Amino acid sequence: MHYTAEQLKAKRQRGEGQTDWHMSQEEAIQRRHADPEAPLPSPGWEDTMTVEFPEPKEQITLRLDKDVLAWFRTRGKGYQTLINAVLRSYYEHERLHTDRHESR
Numbered sequence: 001m002h003y004t005a006e007q008l009k010a011k012r013q014r015g016e017g018q019t020d021w022h023m024s025q026e027e028a029i030q031r032r033h034a035d036p037e038a039p040l041p042s043p044g045w046e047d048t049m050t051v052e053f054p055e056p057k058e059q060i061t062l063r064l065d066k067d068v069l070a071w072f073r074t075r076g077k078g079y080q081t082l083i084n085a086v087l088r089s090y091y092e093h094e095r096l097h098t099d100r101h102e103s104r
Contacts, residue, residue, distance in 0.1 A: 005075060005082055057084070 003011070023031075032038050072079040 005085075009075075 072083055075082055
């Protein structure tokens with residue numbers, strides 16, 4: 001599921017999407033097992049699980065239009081991460097679009 005920055009901001013303001021930090025691990029497991037819609041993991045999934053850390057970001061100098069930068073800055077802390085997310089979304093879309101046309 002994907003959300004726009006505005007949708008995420010609205011969810012945060014409504015208090016949605018917050019982790020139940022006060023919930024114990026045991027309670028979380030009980031809730032998961034009681035949920036009839038929760039998918040069951042494949043047997044042995046623990047043996048094939050990997051954790052991948054994201055590549056470190058590369059620091060660059062980037063020239064942006066003043067109004068564009070001002071708009072991102074109004075989003076508050078994490079605006080640079082938001083800029084990266086917007087660029088990544090565009091990149092993924094274009095990559096998919098380009099790959100589709102190149103495979104013909």
